[in-house]
Structure formats: structure tokens, C-alpha cells
């Protein structure tokens with residue numbers, strides 16, 4: 535606990551931390567859950583510790599402060615990750631009348647799962663790619679290429695994405711105001727952006743998630759979901775209650791409050807932005823916490839070599855290796871990264887090959903609509919044997935947990951090779967992928 539909570543000035547303002555600290559000094563014989571009998575600050579709802587489901591004490595105070603900082607009418611602490619926030623936003627939109635949701639073809643898997651569970655219809659549009667990296671959609675492109683998708687009751691955006699690309703909130707909000715649509719934003723990677731009015735979803739979205747644990751100093755699973763006004767807050771309150779655990783972790787809650795209150799690190803932002811905007815081997819996006827180093831088709835090799843030196847990146851997609859920064863990082867850590875990357879750019883001089891770029895462009899032109907197979911028979915096939923078959927369930931790299939091979943797509947060798955090179959994947963069970971049973975392939 536104490537290792538994380540190091541900024542004394544911030545801690546003075548943290549209601550949940552102060553409650554835990556004060557109680558830790560008192561006599562306390564535990565005849566309640568959890569079963570470890572109070573071996574840490576991990577406690578349950580007691581007379582003094584408030585209740586996340588109906589907060590009146592320190593949690594209510596913390597949520598009030600968080601809402602003020604994030605510019606929300608109401609914010610809800612989550613201890614089950616951004617996943618539960620995404621599900622809650624979708625449910626809240628549904629209770630407010632939404633039946634269809636416009637979403638890009640590669641959102642986090644929680645979006646399609648949420649739509650399926652809640653009976654919402656996703657209207658899916660394709661995304662363009664640049665140097666194999668998926669880009670944010672623009673309103674003008676959507677209006678021109680996917681007008682039918684924009685008839686949806688709600689628009690769902692992920693911003694920033696895993697590569698640091700951010701949406702243009704001004705134009706998106708304007709469209710939603712003109713057409714009366716709900717705007718939902720998955721900011722799982724943007725918890726640190728509340729300092730930046732233009733890039734941050736708060737102030738524009740009706741509902742938005744801040745994945746606090748990813749880019750701010752909070753324990754894993756710490757997140758926040760927020761609502762813009764009273765009507766949205768009322769719907770979100772009920773929705774959050776449906777998906778959130780009834781046994782929230784107090785250390786996670788305390789860390790969420792601490793992380794949201796953690797100060798901006800302007801020095802690091804300047805340094806990182808400088809690198810991102812000027813280095814030809816770093817993908818130029820506008821979120822300083824994502825350093826996407828381009829290694830082309832030697833990316834997995836570079837990642838492995840880095841790990842042999844004890845340097846662990848967030849993920850590798852077979853083209854870039856992404857290094858995740860946070861305001862909590864020290865100058866020493868940043869310097870380790872820049873020095874190492876300089877060395878690795880010399881060791882792995884390969885530029886992105888043209889063929890990859892062409893393939894990315896071709897992919898962007900594919901029809902992204904999700905495929906529903908109904909009762910069609912599906913079988914699990916060894917990953918190598920699955921080549922040439924029709925994929926029956928989305929699968930991809932983990933992270934970013936966005937579909938690499940989509941249901942309905944004919945499986946290509948190149949993508950299977952990419953999946954095999956990656957250490958973590960989803961949609962693959964015991965080395966097998968679910969495919970459509972096709973008579974001619976039997």
C-alpha cells in the first residue's frame with residue numbers, strides 16, 4: 535500500500551486513504567470477511583468504512599471530488615476495470631432509449647460483448663490505417679462513407695486508443711447535438727487527459743470511462759465512469775449497480791481517488807511529446823503516454839530482446855512496440871527508455887516495408903459489419919489448420935484486445951503467424967480457433 539501512496543500533499547486530500555490509515559492504527563479483531571482476517575488495509579463494508587453501492591461517508595466525498603476534477607455531474611469509482619464502465623455506459627444508454635450503437639470495427643471486446651448481453655445492435659464502421667496503425671474516424675469521413683451507421687441512437691468512441699490517437703470532440707459533440715444522439719466514450723487509456731480540455735472526453739461526452747489504472751498511479755482494475763448531467767447520472771447510477779461487484783476492494787478505491795488527484799507531470803509530458811513529435815521511428819500521435827516505437831516485421835524480435843534486458847513494453851502488434859508512460863514515472867525511468875530505444879533503433883534498422891502498408895490499406899476497405907451465423911455449425915480447429923476457413927469468433931492479440939481476425943473473415947496465414955508470435959492472445963483455446971464448419975473443407 536505505502537509504496538504506491540507517496541505524495542503526502544495529495545494524500546492529505548484523499549478521503550478513503552485517510553479513513554483506512556486512521557483505522558489501521560486502532561484495535562480491530564476481525565470476525566468478518568475477508569478471510570485473511572485483516573492482514574492488510576483490504577477490509578469490507580464496516581460501520582466506519584462506507585459502502586460503494588450507497589456511499590454516504592468517505593467514498594461519497596471521494597466521488598464528489600473526482601466528479602469535480604473530471605468535470606462530471608456524477609462519477610462512480612469502479613474496482614472491476616473499465617470493462618464494467620463500458621457495460622454500464624451501454625446499459626445506461628439503453629435505459630435512456632438507445633437501441634443501436636455506432637462503433638468502429640476494432641473496439642475493446644467489452645463493447646461487442648456488452649451489446650450482445652444487453653440486446654443493443656452495434657452498427658459497425660471500418661477504420662482507416664496508416665502504416666498499419668488504426669486511426670480515429672472523422673465525422674466527415676463517417677458521414678460520407680457510413681451514413682447508415684450514423685443513424686444509430688448512440689455513438690461510441692474509444693479515445694485515446696492504444697496508439698495514442700485521439701478523437702476530435704468538437705465536431706463529434708456538434709453532430710450529437712444536432713442529431714440528438716448519445717455520446718459514449720471509452721477512455722480506458724485516457725485517465726491522465728483530464729488536465730487537457732481539448733483531448734479529454736469529459737465536457738463533451740454524455741457518459742465516459744476513465745481507465746485510471748492504465749495511465750495513472752492506481753492499482754490494476756481501478757477505473758471511473760462518469761455522467762454529464764443529472765438525467766445521465768440517474769441512468770448510470772442504476773447501470774453501474776448492475777455490473778459492479780458488491781465486494782469492492784478498498785485499496786483499489788483508495789488508489790483511484792489518489793490517482794485522479796495525482797498532479798500533472800509537465801516535465802515528462804514535454805519530454806515525451808518532444809520524442810513523439812520529432813523522432814522518425816516513433817509514431818506521431820497526440821497522447822504523450824504512448825510511445826509507439828516502429829520496428830516493422832522485427833518487432834517481436836526487438837520486444838524479446840528488450841525483455842532479455844529486463845525491459846517490458848505494454849504490447850507488440852508485429853509492427854510497433856508500445857511503451858506506456860505515466861505521470862508517476864521518474865526522470866530516471868524515462869531516460870532508461872530513451873537511451874535503450876536509441877540503441878535498439880540502430881540494432882533494428884528495418885523500416886516498415888511497403889507491402890505491409892499496402893495490406894493495411896486493403897484491409898481498411900473491407901466490409902466491417904459483424905457477422906451473425908445463427909445456428910450454423912462451428913468447430914474448433916488447430917490454429918494452423920484454421921487457415922483458409924471462415925472465422926466464427928473474433929480473436930486477436932491481448933492487449934490490445936481488439937479483433938485481429940473477425941468473425942466472418944476468411945483466415946489468412948499472415949494473421950495466424952502474427953497470433954503465433956504473440957505471447958498473449960484471446961479467442962484461442964488450447965491452440966485452437968473457432969471456425970465455421972464448411973462442407974467443402976471437411
Ligand SMILES: Cc1ncc(COP(=O)(O)O)c(C=O)c1O
Pocket residue numbers: 614615616617618620641642644692696720722723745755757933934935
Ligand atoms: C480500449 C479499452 N477499453 C476497455 C478496456 C478494459 O479495461 P479493463 O481491463 O480495465 O477492464 C481495455 C483494456 O485493455 C481497453 O484497451
